[in-house]
Amino acid sequence: xxxxxxxxxxxxxxxxxxxxxxxxxxxxxxxxxxxxxxxxxxxxxxxxxxxxxxxxxxxxxxxxxxxxxxxxxxxxxxxxxxxxxxxxxxxxxxxxxxxxxxxxxxxxxxxxxxxxxxxxxxxxxxxxxxxxxxxxxxxxxxxxxxxxxxxxxxxxxxxxxxxxxxxxxxxxxxxxxxxxxxxxxxxxxxxxxxxxx
Ligand SMILES: C[S@@+](CC[C@H](N)C(=O)[O-])C[C@H]1O[C@@H](n2cnc3c(N)ncnc32)[C@H](O)[C@@H]1O
Numbered sequence: 208x209x210x211x212x213x214x215x216x217x218x219x220x221x222x223x224x225x226x227x228x229x230x231x232x233x234x235x236x237x238x239x240x241x242x243x244x245x246x247x248x249x250x251x252x253x254x255x256x257x258x259x260x261x262x263x264x265x266x267x268x269x270x271x272x273x274x275x276x277x278x279x280x281x282x283x284x285x286x287x288x289x290x291x292x293x294x295x296x297x298x299x300x301x302x303x304x305x306x307x308x309x310x311x312x313x314x315x316x317x318x319x320x321x322x323x324x325x326x327x328x329x330x331x332x333x334x335x336x337x338x339x340x341x342x343x344x345x346x347x348x349x350x351x352x353x354x355x356x357x358x359x360x361x362x363x364x365x366x367x368x369x370x371x372x373x374x375x376x377x378x379x380x381x382x383x384x385x386x387x388x389x390x391x392x393x394x395x396x397x398x399x400x401x402x403x404x
Pocket of ligand 1: 243
């Protein structure tokens with residue numbers, strides 16, 4: 208395991224791929240990631256926040272958002288991962304495939320920086336959680352999957368056509384499959400605790 212080449216309690220601002228790729232391998236204990244969900248919507252920063260005026264487009268296009276270099280890397284080095292991406296593209300849309308590609312390169316970078324004793328929590332929702340699970344299995348190994356944590360909201364729009372849509376999902380993987388990490392749920396926030404093996 209490598210020494211971190213980054214300082215604890217540092218906030219990096221910008222595209223996380225750039226920062227992840229600059230971090231030493233196997234230097235991180237815990238990753239909790241709350242990425243875009245592929246909601247096909249624009250998100251605006253709240254007017255009273257430091258990011259006031261910023262906009263994020265959670266819409267994905269294979270032509271505009273996928274870098275050739277990502278596809279080459281995944282095709283050559285991780286063919287099974289490419290199949291998971293292609294199956295999302297085939298079953299859903301080019302946009303879902305593009306979003307999976309965006310996620311896949313970042314998840315590969317996260318796997319590299321994670322210690323063998325580390326773990327990762329990926330927040331997503333039913334828009335893409337099933338495709339992300341296949342991508343996570345290909346990146347972290349299906350045997351390292353620990354839980355799908357269901358985060359249920361109080362209410363969420365039912366209609367005549369469907370039941371209430373009121374949960375997100377958090378996919379939990381242990382990098383080395385050791386299962387020595389546990390989660391505590393406290394007052395709505397998730398706390399991570401290492402337990403004795
Ligand atoms: C689902 S939101 C999560 C927001 C945040 N966790 C919160 O609770 O307010 C996804 C966030 O990912 C950010 N994002 C999109 N692409 C990114 C990238 N390449 N690197 C880092 N963050 C990114 C978006 O700006 C957006 O704020």
